[in-house]
Amino acid sequence: MSPVRVTFRRTIGQARSLYTAALACAGFLAAAAVLFAFNLDAAEGCRVRLVPLWTVSVAPALPILAALLGMDVWSDERKTGRIDLLLAAPVRERDFVIGKFLGVWAMTLVDIAIALATSIGFIEYFAPALMENVSFASFLPGVFALAMQSALWSAVAVAMSALFRNPAASAVATAALLSAIPRGLWYALMAWAPEGRPRFGEMPLDAQAYDIASGLVSTGTVVAYAVLAVSALFLASKTVASLRCPGRGGRGLLASTRTTVALGIVSAVLAVALAYRLDVVLDLPIGGREARFSPRTRSILAESRGTVEITAFLERGDGRFRPLSHFLRALVAEADAMCGVRIEVRYVDPTLDLGAASRLVREGVERDSLVFEQDGRIVGRLRLADGYGERACVSLIERVTLPFQRSCVYWTTGHGEASTTDYGPDGLSDIARDLALDGYGNKTIDLAGGAAIADDCALVVVAGARNDFSVVELNRLRSYLEGRGGKNEGGRLLVLLDTAHLGGIHTLLTEWGIRPVPAALSGTRTLSGTDVVVSDFAADHVVSAPFAGQRVVLDSPVAFVPSAAADESGTGADRKRYSPLLKAGGATLAAAVERGEERSDLAIRPTRIVAIGDVGFSLNAHLAAFANANRDFILNSVKYLSGRDALTQAGTEPDLLVSGMDRTARARLVVASGLAFPALVFLLMAAGVARRRNR
Amino acid sequence: MYEVRNIAFSYSDRSVLKDVSFVVSPGETVSLVGDNGAGKTTLIKILATLMTPESGTIRVDGQDALAHPIRYRSQLGYMQENPALYEDMTVKGYLRYRAQLKGEPDKRIRRRVGEAIEICKLADTRDRPIRHLSFGQKKRVALADAMLLRPRVVLLDDVLAGLDCGMREAAAEIISNVAAFSSVIVTGHEITDLVKWSTRILVLRGGVISASIPSAGLQHGEFVAKVSAALRGGAK
Numbered sequence: 001m002s003p004v005r006v007t008f009r010r011t012i013g014q015a016r017s018l019y020t021a022a023l024a025c026a027g028f029l030a031a032a033a034v035l036f037a038f039n040l041d042a043a044e045g046c047r048v049r050l051v052p053l054w055t056v057s058v059a060p061a062l063p064i065l066a067a068l069l070g071m072d073v074w075s076d077e078r079k080t081g082r083i084d085l086l087l088a089a090p091v092r093e094r095d096f097v098i099g100k101f102l103g104v105w106a107m108t109l110v111d112i113a114i115a116l117a118t119s120i121g122f123i124e125y126f127a128p129a130l131m132e133n134v135s136f137a138s139f140l141p142g143v144f145a146l147a148m149q150s151a152l153w154s155a156v157a158v159a160m161s162a163l164f165r166n167p168a169a170s171a172v173a174t175a176a177l178l179s180a181i182p183r184g185l186w187y188a189l190m191a192w193a194p195e196g197r198p199r200f201g202e203m204p205l206d207a208q209a210y211d212i213a214s215g216l217v218s219t220g221t222v223v224a225y226a227v228l229a230v231s232a233l234f235l236a237s238k239t240v241a242s243l244r245c246p247g248r249g250g251r252g253l254l255a256s257t258r259t260t261v262a263l264g265i266v267s268a269v270l271a272v273a274l275a276y277r278l279d280v281v282l283d284l285p286i287g288g289r290e291a292r293f294s295p296r297t298r299s300i301l302a303e304s305r306g307t308v309e310i311t312a313f314l315e316r317g318d319g320r321f322r323p324l325s326h327f328l329r330a331l332v333a334e335a336d337a338m339c340g341v342r343i344e345v346r347y348v349d350p351t352l353d354l355g356a357a358s359r360l361v362r363e364g365v366e367r368d369s370l371v372f373e374q375d376g377r378i379v380g381r382l383r384l385a386d387g388y389g390e391r392a393c394v395s396l397i398e399r400v401t402l403p404f405q406r407s408c409v410y411w412t413t414g415h416g417e418a419s420t421t422d423y424g425p426d427g428l429s430d431i432a433r434d435l436a437l438d439g440y441g442n443k444t445i446d447l448a449g450g451a452a453i454a455d456d457c458a459l460v461v462v463a464g465a466r467n468d469f470s471v472v473e474l475n476r477l478r479s480y481l482e483g484r485g486g487k488n489e490g491g492r493l494l495v496l497l498d499t500a501h502l503g504g505i506h507t508l509l510t511e512w513g514i515r516p517v518p519a520a521l522s523g524t525r526t527l528s529g530t531d532v533v534v535s536d537f538a539a540d541h542v543v544s545a546p547f548a549g550q551r552v553v554l555d556s557p558v559a560f561v562p563s564a565a566a567d568e569s570g571t572g573a574d575r576k577r578y579s580p581l582l583k584a585g586g587a588t589l590a591a592a593v594e595r596g597e598e599r600s601d602l603a604i605r606p607t608r609i610v611a612i613g614d615v616g617f618s619l620n621a622h623l624a625a626f627a628n629a630n631r632d633f634i635l636n637s638v639k640y641l642s643g644r645d646a647l648t649q650a651g652t653e654p655d656l657l658v659s660g661m662d663r664t665a666r667a668r669l670v671v672a673s674g675l676a677f678p679a680l681v682f683l684l685m686a687a688g689v690a691r692r693r694n695r
Numbered sequence: 696m697y698e699v700r701n702i703a704f705s706y707s708d709r710s711v712l713k714d715v716s717f718v719v720s721p722g723e724t725v726s727l728v729g730d731n732g733a734g735k736t737t738l739i740k741i742l743a744t745l746m747t748p749e750s751g752t753i754r755v756d757g758q759d760a761l762a763h764p765i766r767y768r769s770q771l772g773y774m775q776e777n778p779a780l781y782e783d784m785t786v787k788g789y790l791r792y793r794a795q796l797k798g799e800p801d802k803r804i805r806r807r808v809g810e811a812i813e814i815c816k817l818a819d820t821r822d823r824p825i826r827h828l829s830f831g832q833k834k835r836v837a838l839a840d841a842m843l844l845r846p847r848v849v850l851l852d853d854v855l856a857g858l859d860c861g862m863r864e865a866a867a868e869i870i871s872n873v874a875a876f877s878s879v880i881v882t883g884h885e886i887t888d889l890v891k892w893s894t895r896i897l898v899l900r901g902g903v904i905s906a907s908i909p910s911a912g913l914q915h916g917e918f919v920a921k922v923s924a925a926l927r928g929g930a931k
Contacts, residue, residue, distance in 0.1 A: 001795045001801060003796055003798070006792065006795040006796050007796070010781070010792060013783070013784075014781065014783065017783035080779045081775060081777060081779035082779040082780070082781070084740070084743070084745050084773070084775055084779070085773070085775065085779060085793075085840070086796075087744070087745055088743045088744065088745060088768060088771065088773040089768060089793075089796050089797055090765050090766070090767075090768035090769035090771075090797060090798060091765075091768075091796060091798075092765065244744065244745060244746060244747055245746075245747055246706070246746060247704055247705060247706050247707075247711075247746060247747070247749070248704075248705050248706070248707065248749050249703075249704055249705075249746070249747040249748045249749035249750075250746070250747040253747055692783060692824075693783070693824070693826070695824065
């Protein structure tokens, strides 16, 4: 049996008889589980993937684990004097060092495996929705990232243990070197110069783990970890060898050892610098690229034609560059796989690509943005600060590549409605501009004037009518909703009710299954006392589903209940299906009704109505004043009503992390995974230690 | 033949060994005696390659030991003054581990361990954890480790220290058995015990071997008297 293997087995066996090792393992599991639960909570509703999130939750606890598991391996040998027996054995120092390193590393790997298994198990139990698109294999990149980091941490722990005679000093030195100093420096730097965060991204150790876990493998990083781990082992080996050098006779050997170590450190630094200089970032197709995009996005990419050039206009050193390039490459690969639109991606660094950058600047493009071009003409742009996710990009691609369809939003007038040309706080100019950006025309219609609703009408909006609609006007709307001229094309209506004046439109809504009632809200959150903060979105409707984790604000809203017409009237396609969209304090503050089914092949389209209990919801003042999702909710409602369901469907942002856990479930997850299970592990391991000691 | 020639060693401000030379033949048991601080443990550590001498050579059958330390250590058995063992292991497990570490093939380990246990009279304690053993039993385990693979040279540092009378006699018997296949070098202060089974006594004094006193032809009392006189700086 090789000395490396013998030493490896002894290191494991020795750790199994130590209470500190049991405590370290249990503490690691507890820390990783609590961090994971905390990060899961913080990332709820954000564009974060589960595997990288788990990886960066486990990574910060690894240095402490390695420090505790590795602190004894040499320090204890030196303290007890066993070092003499080891050094008198016919074994090279490096074999001892490698054996001990492998023992410590193996124990950290086992802990990582246990943490992974328990995390998956607890997620499956408490938040099964999170695991729907994630397989066990998806975690392998994350495990690789952690294994790579733990190799370096274990090597450093072994080196520190060789340097210090006292195990506690060794553990403190390791933890300081691996965790406290780099993280402390980083956070101090970011506190001193917060503007550096967008440039440098996240804490490098976390960012590296995150990148690899998401399939973005930097060869420079991998080589750097390997070189540094080997260097740490080399240092440990030379430190042990130098124990033979007390006295004058060892001076020469000691000097040559120190020279060798210094040369080794210089070589390691040069190797790491070279590795990063020749860095190649591999975008590995791991983690299931198919699951990255929703079926509807793939459908849009397949249906779209032509070529779209996407230019990423930001510095390559920017912390957002790598995740952005990862996303864009995935989008290009997806488009290629769908054989539809061809996407070409260019990267323009404003500090390096001066010619291309000056062209973009002349075109009025801001730095840190994505530019969509077709035939050399800029057709859209997205500021990275506003988000560049799948939905936004695909929406732009759809707009510039699909055949042009005239699509207008008709705003009713003559009843005291808010106006799209009013730029004041009570106007609708803000939302009208957003609709125009999304490709809609904004028109007004006076139903009393006898004007027919034109064929290009995507939907009719009644925005806060204060005066009653006449019977003729209501009949015209009824006729529009029932279907134009026998074409079986149901109308679309968005109603924003004024709290004080229902404008007679409520009778029409009641006929279609939505009955406005005074809102009796209890236990709702409020900002000013009269408004209502709503974060309870119906998860089963395309309008509201994407808003999980976000909030909208309504001011003194009207509530809705299903009327007798809803659900009961009619059968099959004639059935009016009532769906609540927003709920607060037991009341529904926005609702939708749909009748009929989408049959694109037969030119049949269903009737759709969305009612929102507050016209202020969409006014300029409210959109400007509140950091809320009101704007997106209106836009989603318009897209749903105009038939662009694709852009509102839940799941068009698969990276949104929605656990579906309530506060109780979160607390249970923390207690079970961060307290009960680690305690059980500690008891089992401690029982094993006690049994070995008492046999 | 185990030859030590002109070994010198000094700490930064103090010379411990100036010129130590001696030869030990196979089957010989040599005891190294001297006052406290004379350099006995230092010399043993140098012989065990735990310290680097300023000058001098160590040869085993003519081969330079310091030039080929791994090969030399595979022919070496070493025992510290205070046995430092893995307390969580059983006696058998520990000896097995040490045999594996010394590179013994797996198929021969069982026999080697059994032999060491038998020679060192550890049969009753073979399956007990080391932490439950007495000091004397631990010394015997350390002794078993030192002679585990029948090494060419066995270095025993202060082997009798801390042992009671019965234990000393047992240790003497074990060392006599070990000497059947090894050159044994023992350090210690217990002259009356050492002279019973040593074939030669080396007196370390002033950084040199001041006297080499063979036991052949000497009565026990005479041998003790000669060694004591050498320690005081008398007879050569």
